[in-house]
Amino acid sequence: MPNRVAIIGVGITPFRARYLDKTYFELAYDATKLALDDANKNGAQITHKDLESTVYGIYNELFERQFMPDIFTNSYLGMNDKPGTRIASGGATGGYTVRMAYAEVASGLSDLCLCIGLEKCNDCYDEQTGVTTPEVLNAIAYSADMTYEYPMGMMAASSYVSMVNAHYEEFGNPTEEQMAYVSIKNHGNAMLNPKAQSPMKVTVEDVMYSRIICYPFKMLDCCLYSEASAALILANEQKVKELGVEKPIWITGVAAANTDCFIGNRESIGRLYSNIEAAKAAYKMAGLDYDKIKEQIDVAELHDAFSGQEVISYEELGFVPFGEGGPWIEKSFEKPGEGPWLEGELPCCPSGGLIGCGHAVGATGIMSTGEAALQLREEAGKHQVTIEKGRSIAHSIGGPGAAYAAVIVMANEEGLKKP
Amino acid sequence: MSGEKFQAHEIRDFIKINYKYTMGGQSKFFIELKNNKKLLGTKCTKCGKTWMPPRINCSECYEPADWIEMKQTGTIEVSTIVWYTTSAFIKAIPYGVAFVKLDGADTALLQGIFSENLVPSKVKKGSFVKAVFLKEREGKMTDFFFVPEDEYETWINKPEYEGGV
Numbered sequence: 001m002p003n004r005v006a007i008i009g010v011g012i013t014p015f016r017a018r019y020l021d022k023t024y025f026e027l028a029y030d031a032t033k034l035a036l037d038d039a040n041k042n043g044a045q046i047t048h049k050d051l052e053s054t055v056y057g058i059y060n061e062l063f064e065r066q067f068m069p070d071i072f073t074n075s076y077l078g079m080n081d082k083p084g085t086r087i088a089s090g091g092a093t094g095g096y097t098v099r100m101a102y103a104e105v106a107s108g109l110s111d112l113c114l115c116i117g118l119e120k121c122n123d124c125y126d127e128q129t130g131v132t133t134p135e136v137l138n139a140i141a142y143s144a145d146m147t148y149e150y151p152m153g154m155m156a157a158s159s160y161v162s163m164v165n166a167h168y169e170e171f172g173n174p175t176e177e178q179m180a181y182v183s184i185k186n187h188g189n190a191m192l193n194p195k196a197q198s199p200m201k202v203t204v205e206d207v208m209y210s211r212i213i214c215y216p217f218k219m220l221d222c223c224l225y226s227e228a229s230a231a232l233i234l235a236n237e238q239k240v241k242e243l244g245v246e247k248p249i250w251i252t253g254v255a256a257a258n259t260d261c262f263i264g265n266r267e268s269i270g271r272l273y274s275n276i277e278a279a280k281a282a283y284k285m286a287g288l289d290y291d292k293i294k295e296q297i298d299v300a301e302l303h304d305a306f307s308g309q310e311v312i313s314y315e316e317l318g319f320v321p322f323g324e325g326g327p328w329i330e331k332s333f334e335k336p337g338e339g340p341w342l343e344g345e346l347p348c349c350p351s352g353g354l355i356g357c358g359h360a361v362g363a364t365g366i367m368s369t370g371e372a373a374l375q376l377r378e379e380a381g382k383h384q385v386t387i388e389k390g391r392s393i394a395h396s397i398g399g400p401g402a403a404y405a406a407v408i409v410m411a412n413e414e415g416l417k418k419p
Numbered sequence: 420m421s422g423e424k425f426q427a428h429e430i431r432d433f434i435k436i437n438y439k440y441t442m443g444g445q446s447k448f449f450i451e452l453k454n455n456k457k458l459l460g461t462k463c464t465k466c467g468k469t470w471m472p473p474r475i476n477c478s479e480c481y482e483p484a485d486w487i488e489m490k491q492t493g494t495i496e497v498s499t500i501v502w503y504t505t506s507a508f509i510k511a512i513p514y515g516v517a518f519v520k521l522d523g524a525d526t527a528l529l530q531g532i533f534s535e536n537l538v539p540s541k542v543k544k545g546s547f548v549k550a551v552f553l554k555e556r557e558g559k560m561t562d563f564f565f566v567p568e569d570e571y572e573t574w575i576n577k578p579e580y581e582g583g584v
């Protein structure tokens with residue numbers, strides 16, 4: 001039997017366009033210190049010396065201008081002479097890192113494990129245009145297949161938009177307006193999150209008339225690349241008791257799936273089979289039902305790198321039937337108590353998600369997991385949602401054609417008992 | 420520290436690596452593309468699945484796949500037009516990309532879509548496209564692209580391009 005695993009501390013640095021005053025390993029230090037402080041506020045009495053191992057989520061060597069950035073971070077965090085393992089799974093790096101840190105503790109390899117994600121992309125700089133973003137995108141573009149896809153100018157947005165366009169062809173949604181509602185929701189939720197990079201009140205018109213990126217995605221449909229670090233401290237059940245942790249948040253389900261990275265090889269281009277498989281497996285592990293999940297959880301932090309993908313995730317993660325994602329958010333606009341809105345039936349991305357917070361790739365999924373855990377502690381801050389069932393999920397996707405997907409299910413003490 | 424204004428020190432730097440990369444078992448695809456303007460796929464000797472991009476082993480059956488010549492006509496499965504991109508492709512915007520299912524193929528190939536009138540309706544799902552080749556080919560994916568069927572003659576008559584086989 002695997003050990004039960006709890007998140008006992010959460011540390012998230014602000015998500016910012018650029019930290020001129022910190023390197024990637026200095027950001028990681030800040031997040032670790034915040035997570036230790038949080039664990040101690042949560043009843044533990046620990047320092048970094050008590051952490052037995054580290055799992056690092058760091059996506060891109062070219063961002064960090066450093067291969068094996070984990071080992072340099074390991075030194076700076078004072079974690080020498082203990083095991084540290086790096087995970088790199090594109091945009092889903094955070095979710096996969098949580099999964100492996102879970103395995104580290106569940107297996108008994110460690111009793112107390114640091115799960116940390118970090119990324120600092122905006123040191124990349126494009127001399128032609130005098131800005132960072134085109135060079136950040138260039139550093140990411142090498143994640144596409146170098147032989148068949150990179151030479152076509154394929155990048156994250158054009159890859160995601162292919163799936164969204166195919167979904168639209170099949171179901172007539174998400175429409176551009178329905179995607180705009182995601183942008184309104186997530187930029188709006190970010191206004192309540194002091195750590196978010198892009199808090200904004202936007203309208204459908206603002207989104208529709210923002211700069212075209214790749215048809216039909218506009219600027220405000222897309223997340224911005226961000227710099228940040230996020231850390232979780234994971235402990236097994238015995239350690240939770242021994243340390244006297246007041247509000248442990250139990251990881252009750254973890255699952256991941258890698259679908260075909262060649263979008264053209266998939267049976268249907270408008271489906272992320274990885275999302276469906278990861279969600280079903282994570283819910284099953286947690287004793288929940290794919291068909292009833294919307295009624296079984298209080299909140300979901302989704303991977304909204306692009307507005308249209310959040311809409312499709314509503315369907316793939318089982319919140320609504322296939323083809324009903326677009327209508328779900330549109331019909332519930334300005335109807336408190338419905339849809340994925342902050343006060344809706346299942347709030348999605350109360351933190352602001354990637355569109356609101358920014359996307360600090362390796363840190364993102366760990367931020368989402370940390371946010372979903374803080375919600376269950378009812379300590380999320382101004383974007384706290386109502387907790388009744390005591391269960392939440394975090395979702396990560398990424399990689400070429402968004403081939404990687406991970407879903408994490410969490411529960412507080414009440415959530416463990418409720419049906 | 421207190422009271423002292425922080426000043427960042429930034430340096431210019433870059434990472435560059437040169438390659439002479441072998442396409443390995445896929446080499447024949449690139450050689451035939453370069454020398455004979457042929458588009459080769461592979462067909463699994465067991466299940467009969469056609470792979471495009473080609474792979475010389477079937478990932479489903481763990482059996483070899485044989486080379487087969489594909490048709491140079493196909494249908495757009497999904498497309499987009501890119502208006503904002505990486506520093507390496509800025510000069511190319513706007514450009515069209517699509518997943519194209521070649522006639523007879525089981526998978527769709529990502530390729531550039533060129534059009535005299537590059538608008539979403541021209542490159543929508545179900546549009547028929549034909550391959551056009553560069554006269555100067557290097558044995559790379561950029562040696563060819565697809566155009567809407569009704570623009571084929573226009574494109575192959577441009578000095579730098581030619582029709583396929």
Ligand SMILES: [Zn+2]
Pocket residue numbers: 463464465466467468477478479480481482
């Ligand atoms: Zn086969």
